[in-house]
Amino acid sequence: MATKLLVIAGEASGDLHGGHLLRELKKRQPDLTLVGIGGGSMTPYLDEKIADLKDLGVVGFLEILRHLPRLWQLKQQLHQRLSHGDIHDVLFIDYPGFNLRLAQSFRRAFPQVRLHHYVCPQVWAWRPQRIPLLGQTLTTLYCLFPFEVPLFKNYAVRAVCLGHPLLDWVKPEVSRDEFFNELRLDPYRPLVTLLPGSRPEEIRRLLPAMAAMVSRAQRDMPTLQWVLALAPTISIDLVNPLIHGLPIHVVTDRSYASRAYAQAAVVASGTATLETALLKVPFLAVYRLHPFSFWMAKHLVKLPYFSLANVVMGSKIIPELLQKEVQSETLWVELKKILGPEGSAAQIGGMTLLHERLGRSGAMERIAEDLLEQIRGSR
Numbered sequence: 001m002a003t004k005l006l007v008i009a010g011e012a013s014g015d016l017h018g019g020h021l022l023r024e025l026k027k028r029q030p031d032l033t034l035v036g037i038g039g040g041s042m043t044p045y046l047d048e049k050i051a052d053l054k055d056l057g058v059v060g061f062l063e064i065l066r067h068l069p070r071l072w073q074l075k076q077q078l079h080q081r082l083s084h085g086d087i088h089d090v091l092f093i094d095y096p097g098f099n100l101r102l103a104q105s106f107r108r109a110f111p112q113v114r115l116h117h118y119v120c121p122q123v124w125a126w127r128p129q130r131i132p133l134l135g136q137t138l139t140t141l142y143c144l145f146p147f148e149v150p151l152f153k154n155y156a157v158r159a160v161c162l163g164h165p166l167l168d169w170v171k172p173e174v175s176r177d178e179f180f181n182e183l184r185l186d187p188y189r190p191l192v193t194l195l196p197g198s199r200p201e202e203i204r205r206l207l208p209a210m211a212a213m214v215s216r217a218q219r220d221m222p223t224l225q226w227v228l229a230l231a232p233t234i235s236i237d238l239v240n241p242l243i244h245g246l247p248i249h250v251v252t253d254r255s256y257a258s259r260a261y262a263q264a265a266v267v268a269s270g271t272a273t274l275e276t277a278l279l280k281v282p283f284l285a286v287y288r289l290h291p292f293s294f295w296m297a298k299h300l301v302k303l304p305y306f307s308l309a310n311v312v313m314g315s316k317i318i319p320e321l322l323q324k325e326v327q328s329e330t331l332w333v334e335l336k337k338i339l340g341p342e343g344s345a346a347q348i349g350g351m352t353l354l355h356e357r358l359g360r361s362g363a364m365e366r367i368a369e370d371l372l373e374q375i376r377g378s379r
Contacts, residue, residue: 003029003375004087007036007046008078008102010095012198012231013271014119015039015053018093020169021118022046024368032372035087037074040232050077054233075102082110089114089375096121100133107137116140116371120148120159122311131155140374142367145312146359162370163363166271167355170278172257179257183227183249190263191225192335194248195255195276197268198231200238205288205326206268207242212328213266213335214246220332221339227251229258259283264338266331269307273318277309277351278358282344284334285309285320309354317350 005025009018019041025032026045034046039053051074081087090106090113092099103115120143123130134141135155143149143161152159172179180187194214196207207228214226226248230239239250251258259265259276265283267276276283285307307318319334337343 004033009093014094094119114139162366172260193262213331282338282347
């Protein structure tokens with residue numbers, strides 16, 4: 001019987017990580033059958049696709065409540081697939097809100113199945129009660145940061161840190177000349193890139209303020225060029241009405257290049273902040289939740305920063321704007337600071353230290369090899 005692995009990702013960043021990991025798994029074991037949920041990056045490697053990650057991409061407490069019936073139906077579908085008895089290993093990729101509940105239910109219903117989780121949830125920031133949940137439910141937990149491993153030393157889970165994969169694959173997709181030619185941009189004029197997020201709720205809350213900032217900036221610095229890097233989970237139909245009439249070029253498959261060749265960026269909080277820091281592009285981190293979701297998060301999150309780049313460094317190397325601060329005038333004031341030589345130099349110095357802190361390259365290959373060892377050991 002062919003070896004099978006159930007893989008579950010839930011949002012754009014997880015899909016991107018998953019695509020790289022599944023490719024490495026297939027490279028090492030071509031007969032491995034991959035079953036599960038993924039998006040554009042993972043789909044080419046899935047032999048049996050149960051659902052698309054667009055069915056899972058929600059953020060915030062109230063937003064998740066609205067999607068509960070659909071999530072429950074998907075959970076039942078996954079349980080039914082595992083009940084066939086031909087899958088002995090499950091890999092959850094990030095998306096802890098859904099995946100940890102699913103892991104608990106799998107553990108109760110299928111105690112013989114080995115549960116692996118790639119990307120340790122940010123239990124050091126909020127919900128520390130998840131530490132025993134992870135420690136008692138999972139078989140393997142792949143951590144991206146070395147400081148996460150000791151949190152699980154008193155539990156049965158095997159927690160390991162094999163490096164951060166962003167060090168390997170955060171690179172421009174095309175050369176600078178190709179990028180500017182493709183978009184018909186002027187290579188001699190400054191460029192600012194907008195990343196308003198990978199979920200529809202983020203786009204609706206962040207992009208209007210970004211668009212208003214562009215309109216405002218045209219009066220002060222008309223030579224600026226603007227690019228919006230669209231996540232694969234977002235429809236252009238959602239974005240177009242929000243930027244109508246503005247000189248914003250939308251790109252769908254040049255996320256890294258659009259930042260690497262920019263003078264500055266405005267980036268929604270999440271993995272994108274870490275990516276942008278590794279590209280050593282000065283940027284402004286922004287985030288806005290539903291007021292109730294923000295009220296809940298404020299009582300749960302125990303860190304002074306929300307940008308992952310700042311969290312890893314333990315200091316504010318990146319300026320952050322949160323909730324009501326995310327409005328056009330404030331965005332423009334802060335962006336002008338980092339467009340200046342003094343502001344950009346300070347950020348790039350901090351980003352260099354961040355790169356060193358994340359360790360050596362080759363993480364995805366090591367994770368794939370380790371996971372295959374676990375899978376073979378379970379047969």
